[in-house]
Amino acid sequence: MQPKPSTDNKQSLISDLHALRNVVEATRSVGDTRPLHNVLPGLTSFISKAENAADDLVFNMSLIWAAIKKSRNLTGLKQTFMATTTTEIRTALRATGLSGSELVRQTNLEVEKSKVTVNAVVSKGVEWIKLINMNEQRLLFEMAANGWDFDSESESESESKDQSWPNSVNLTAEIKSTGNDRLSIVRHAKMLARASQSNPCRYRIPTVRIVLPRITAGKVKEIDKVLDMARNAGPNIILETAESDFVAGKSLSLGTVLSRLMVDESEDLTTTVNLDTSILVALMSDITHSSIPDQPWYSKATTQQIIDEQKDPGAMTRALYPALQGRDLVCTEAVANHMRVQMKIMGTPTQQARLDALFSGIDSLGLDPNPPERLAAFKALSSHVVPDDLRLPIKIVNFNIEQTFETGLIPEAARSVISELRDITCSTFTYGWISRTTTISCNKQLTSIVGRVVQQSNIGSGPIVWVCPVVRSLAPNGNHHRADKRSDLRKVREDKERLTQGEES
Numbered sequence: 001m002q003p004k005p006s007t008d009n010k011q012s013l014i015s016d017l018h019a020l021r022n023v024v025e026a027t028r029s030v031g032d033t034r035p036l037h038n039v040l041p042g043l044t045s046f047i048s049k050a051e052n053a054a055d056d057l058v059f060n061m062s063l064i065w066a067a068i069k070k071s072r073n074l075t076g077l078k079q080t081f082m083a084t085t086t087t088e089i090r091t092a093l094r095a096t097g098l099s100g101s102e103l104v105r106q107t108n109l110e111v112e113k114s115k116v117t118v119n120a121v122v123s124k125g126v127e128w129i130k131l132i133n134m135n136e137q138r139l140l141f142e143m144a145a146n147g148w149d150f151d152s153e154s155e156s157e158s159e160s161k162d163q164s165w166p167n168s169v170n171l172t173a174e175i176k177s178t179g180n181d182r183l184s185i186v187r188h189a190k191m192l193a194r195a196s197q198s199n200p201c202r203y204r205i206p207t208v209r210i211v212l213p214r215i216t217a218g219k220v221k222e223i224d225k226v227l228d229m230a231r232n233a234g235p236n237i238i239l240e241t242a243e244s245d246f247v248a249g250k251s252l253s254l255g256t257v258l259s260r261l262m263v264d265e266s267e268d269l270t271t272t273v274n275l276d277t278s279i280l281v282a283l284m285s286d287i288t289h290s291s292i293p294d295q296p297w298y299s300k301a302t303t304q305q306i307i308d309e310q311k312d313p314g315a316m317t318r319a320l321y322p323a324l325q326g327r328d329l330v331c332t333e334a335v336a337n338h339m340r341v342q343m344k345i346m347g348t349p350t351q352q353a354r355l356d357a358l359f360s361g362i363d364s365l366g367l368d369p370n371p372p373e374r375l376a377a378f379k380a381l382s383s384h385v386v387p388d389d390l391r392l393p394i395k396i397v398n399f400n401i402e403q404t405f406e407t408g409l410i411p412e413a414a415r416s417v418i419s420e421l422r423d424i425t426c427s428t429f430t431y432g433w434i435s436r437t438t439t440i441s442c443n444k445q446l447t448s449i450v451g452r453v454v455q456q457s458n459i460g461s462g463p464i465v466w467v468c469p470v471v472r473s474l475a476p477n478g479n480h481h482r483a484d485k486r487s488d489l490r491k492v493r494e495d496k497e498r499l500t501q502g503e504e505s
Helices: 007-029 039-051 055-069 086-094 100-114 136-145 184-198 221-231 254-261 277-284 300-311 315-324 333-346 349-358 371-380 401-407 412-418 423-435 444-456 478-482 485-500
Strands: 076-082 115-122 127-131 207-212 237-241 272-275 328-332 395-397 438-441 465-467
Touching: 007 039, 007 055, 007 254, 039 055, 039 076, 055 115, 055 127, 055 207, 055 254, 076 184, 086 100, 100 115, 115 184, 127 184, 136 221, 184 207, 184 221, 184 237, 221 237, 272 277, 272 423, 277 315, 277 333, 277 349, 277 423, 277 438, 300 315, 315 438, 328 333, 328 423, 333 349, 333 395, 333 423, 349 371, 401 423, 423 438, 438 444, 444 465
Parallel strands: 127 207, 207 237, 272 328, 272 438, 328 395, 438 465
Antiparallel strands: 076 115, 115 127
């Protein structure tokens, strides 16, 4: 029988969760570098569910919260990951002869099978927590229902004792089937091992902590065999049973718990930070700095950003400025040239003025490189508070990738990583990599790709990246919308050639 929680237990859970949300919102409102932006939506949903939950669900949620309280650096709640990418699934299915609507249908089915959900992501993303609320009696029943031979001494011999990564299979969303995969604990462990391998964080495969608070190891030998099978799913799988220190250890005070759960993202920031195009776009965007009306030529994404900014004015500046202020700001010459070209084509007058304020040299504002004058000009172009220690202008660095390889400062194997990136992106991430400077980006998908390729290439540590959780695009001018696209592309090429040759007027 599952213990029945009292009303007091429910209220205690809800009170703790509200305390966590208050801390998250407080740090967010003052622009702290520990905003936990990714946690807030999941936390709000978790609280709402707890407030309206029946007793059984409250008990399960209390177990999840108990596991989270033993952790540090909370970065996500109820996160879903793919064990295999959609592209890999589609390719594998196409190899079987599927095509057309049947390929689409089967791909969608396999994608759903490939999804795994964890209760929490902690340790700045390098650890997942999965709670399985199963007791010993239910596990024994599941084993019997799936034909477990309780008299056999070698039931688990077919399960490898070598804790290596799971092998790929034809349909990579599926785990190679054995009779023991029908046991939910083993199945969860294998899927989580595969998903963690496919979703590296900070160039590491995340540790998966499977919490089994209602199962005690060492009591029933058949159950111990199942636990061993789950552990053997991958070298990063940790099982925490009822008697473990993680589950049974002393509880911490709420104040200590809240302090431990907060993520200090400033630890990832160097004294000089390297800005990619997505950050420069955000710094120049009218959407970031003011409330602007929607226009018929705006994309859906741009319109949504305008709506988001109206609901939460200054969201971008609160998320970004703490990572920039008090630090020297740099970008590569390729990035700066790209932004100038883009601004000539798409920029509104205010966005062009911000570009002029951000970069050095005599320009259309009539400014010299004097930082106070530039900062004052930038402040005048924003309806939000700009920190006094935002160090302008942004320094442009001349960086040659091929010369970098000749120096041997980064491994030759890194070419495989760099070859996956566009020229501008390649310039940004490679410069940050070789200089050991934190690269700041809004492009979460791109940074994930870089992380995965670095991890798969066995290079070791790659570029240090700080991802801003808010994204803003340029608000394109109407002339850009009405211009012929082929003419625009031709103009982009011509402008790039002039910039490369140093002939920009």
